[in-house]
Amino acid sequence: MSWFEDLLSNPAITEALAPAALETAQMVGIASAATVALGLPLGVTMHVTQRGGMAENRAVNTVLSGIIVNITRSIPYAILMLALIPVTRALVGTSIGPIAASVSLTVAAVPFFARLVESALREVASGKVDAAHAMGSTRRQTVLRVLLPEALPALIAGVTTTVVTIIGYSAMAGLVGGGGLGRLAYNYGYQRYQPEVMVVVLIVLVVLVQAVQATGDALVRRTDHR
Amino acid sequence: MITVTRLAKVYSQAGRDIHALAGVSLEVPAGSVHGVIGPSGAGKSTLVRCLALLDRPTSGTVEIDGVDLAAVPAGQLRQARRRLGVVFQHANLFDSRTVLDNVAYPLEIAGVARRERRERALELLGLVGLADAAGAHPAQLSGGQRQRVGIARALATDPDVLLCDEPTSALDPRTTDEILDLIAALKARLGLAVLVITHEMHVVKRICDTVSLLEGGEIAESGPLAAVVGAFGSRLSESLLALPGELVDGDVDVLDALTPGREPALEATARALGAAPRIVAGTVETLGGTTFHRLRLATPPGFAPGALVTALTAHGAHAQEVAR
Numbered sequence A: 001m002s003w004f005e006d007l008l009s010n011p012a013i014t015e016a017l018a019p020a021a022l023e024t025a026q027m028v029g030i031a032s033a034a035t036v037a038l039g040l041p042l043g044v045t046m047h048v049t050q051r052g053g054m055a056e057n058r059a060v061n062t063v064l065s066g067i068i069v070n071i072t073r074s075i076p077y078a079i080l081m082l083a084l085i086p087v088t089r090a091l092v093g094t095s096i097g098p099i100a101a102s103v104s105l106t107v108a109a110v111p112f113f114a115r116l117v118e119s120a121l122r123e124v125a126s127g128k129v130d131a132a133h134a135m136g137s138t139r140r141q142t143v144l145r146v147l148l149p150e151a152l153p154a155l156i157a158g159v160t161t162t163v164v165t166i167i168g169y170s171a172m173a174g175l176v177g178g179g180g181l182g183r184l185a186y187n188y189g190y191q192r193y194q195p196e197v198m199v200v201v202l203i204v205l206v207v208l209v210q211a212v213q214a215t216g217d218a219l220v221r222r223t224d225h226r
Numbered sequence B: 001m002i003t004v005t006r007l008a009k010v011y012s013q014a015g016r017d018i019h020a021l022a023g024v025s026l027e028v029p030a031g032s033v034h035g036v037i038g039p040s041g042a043g044k045s046t047l048v049r050c051l052a053l054l055d056r057p058t059s060g061t062v063e064i065d066g067v068d069l070a071a072v073p074a075g076q077l078r079q080a081r082r083r084l085g086v087v088f089q090h091a092n093l094f095d096s097r098t099v100l101d102n103v104a105y106p107l108e109i110a111g112v113a114r115r116e117r118r119e120r121a122l123e124l125l126g127l128v129g130l131a132d133a134a135g136a137h138p139a140q141l142s143g144g145q146r147q148r149v150g151i152a153r154a155l156a157t158d159p160d161v162l163l164c165d166e167p168t169s170a171l172d173p174r175t176t177d178e179i180l181d182l183i184a185a186l187k188a189r190l191g192l193a194v195l196v197i198t199h200e201m202h203v204v205k206r207i208c209d210t211v212s213l214l215e216g217g218e219i220a221e222s223g224p225l226a227a228v229v230g231a232f233g234s235r236l237s238e239s240l241l242a243l244p245g246e247l248v249d250g251d252v253d254v255l256d257a258l259t260p261g262r263e264p265a266l267e268a269t270a271r272a273l274g275a276a277p278r279i280v281a282g283t284v285e286t287l288g289g290t291t292f293h294r295l296r297l298a299t300p301p302g303f304a305p306g307a308l309v310t311a312l313t314a315h316g317a318h319a320q321e322v323a324r
Helices: A002-009 A017-049 A058-074 A077-083 A085-092 A098-122 A126-134 A139-178 A181-191 A195-223 B044-051 B074-081 B099-109 B114-127 B143-154 B173-190 B201-207 B225-230 B235-240 B265-273 B305-314
Strands: B002-013 B016-028 B032-037 B059-064 B084-087 B161-165 B193-198 B210-215 B218-224 B251-258 B278-287 B290-298 B318-321
Touching: A002 A195, A017 A058, A017 A098, A017 A139, A017 A181, A017 A195, A058 A098, A077 A085, A077 A098, A077 A139, A085 A098, A098 A139, A126 A139, A139 A181, A139 A195, A139 B099, A181 A195, B002 B044, B016 B032, B016 B044, B016 B059, B016 B193, B016 B210, B016 B218, B032 B173, B032 B201, B044 B161, B044 B193, B084 B143, B099 B114, B099 B143, B114 B143, B143 B173, B161 B173, B173 B193, B173 B201, B193 B201, B201 B235, B210 B225, B210 B235, B218 B225, B218 B235, B225 B235, B225 B251, B225 B278, B225 B290, B251 B265, B251 B305, B265 B290, B265 B305, B305 B318
Parallel strands: B032 B193, B032 B210, B084 B161, B161 B193
Antiparallel strands: B002 B016, B002 B059, B210 B218, B251 B290, B251 B318, B278 B290
8 A cells, every 4th residue: 555655645745736726726717717708709709790690791700710710729739828928928927827827728718719609609590590680689689689598508518618628728838837737747747757646636637627527518408498 | 561562682693693583562451361472492582581671672662551661771670670570480489598588589679678578478478379388498399389489479569560481381281270270360360461471382272362473583473362263374373273193185174263153164064065074183172262173174085175165164164275
């Protein structure tokens, strides 16, 4: 049982695990909230400005969807987070810590989530939008009272996928000063040859992702009335 | 009362102009049902979209009680739309809302107080026979029930005109009749002008007072149901009283409009000729109090088709030798 005793006496686990998990939760929480707050309107805008959309606008759609989203999505996160260090420093005053890491996580996740929002809205039958218009809905009413509620299950599924992706990215962000579970695994598990730390971090991450996914799935089931 | 005058819609597609509607005029008085029937590609969908103001027509007017919807500025369109209820082929209910909240939607966006719109929605659900389903979600209902909810929703703003786009095309025959009878009953009760766009002849036969045939974006034939059906050789008559089978030289097509008490021309002809023509195909339908016999007869041996035609015509029927 020496391996198990090592586990319980290793300060990397007894003392560093809880704060690291908290940092990860903080990064993921801030980045997820910011991603939904920015990505939802972006996705809605991309949807309504597309060709044949209810507020068709070629220029806006090209800039948002064709340029900003596509370019951001084509940069690997590992590179994006390094490239954004000066921006982060200007924005939050430092490039170290979970709050600073949230900046690059958000920048990476917003376009991803916006694409998921766009495809969720595209799945809403056009007949429903026609019906909303025929009954005299304004565009704002159509979006807020018909389009978004009808797409809600798909939107929740999109949020779930996005949060899981952010958890994955957050481990990478940990390496360049973000802290959290990623850094713990790297510093202790990898650089100090303590495989038990690596295993414990992996277990915590797996449990975290499972919990997020299960919560998301339960919410989808509850909101899906089809 | 809805009056459509020279309604035209031109789409440009790949640099070419497509005249989806080329000047359609219609008039539906309150308390009557007008059917617009036509094959695929005739312009039915475009007509619906223009009438429901989902697309702006290129020219022409859509007047409801004297107000031209097509000319209403965008800001007042919402108010104008309340005069027109639309029933869609697939009901197009909102799955995220309960049945009650679906019916209340038009009132909600018009700013009616919660309590009031709830009462009104319940009243409408009672009208379509679904008061029990108020708390259900659309997915829990059958296709016919969903269409009833769709009709209740279309009536929420107390419109003068009900526009029905293929209201029964997704339903089975029995449910179709239930929905059609409901539309007819609501028309009578609420004094609605109902415009039904469909490709189903059955819909026209069951509820329409007047009918138009839409072909290539134009009204090809139009009139009261009995008059249109009684017009021998008209396409609406031939579609509404369809005959199966192949055409054979020497056969004679007959249309006999029988008002109550009149002897069918076929019987009188058989007596006069002393020989009974064999019925190759036939359909009998009573529309607006008149019984229509549409028959294809084989000329009896020893007679010329012309003699059969003459005899039938002499006894009050329309008759014509078929040409292959």
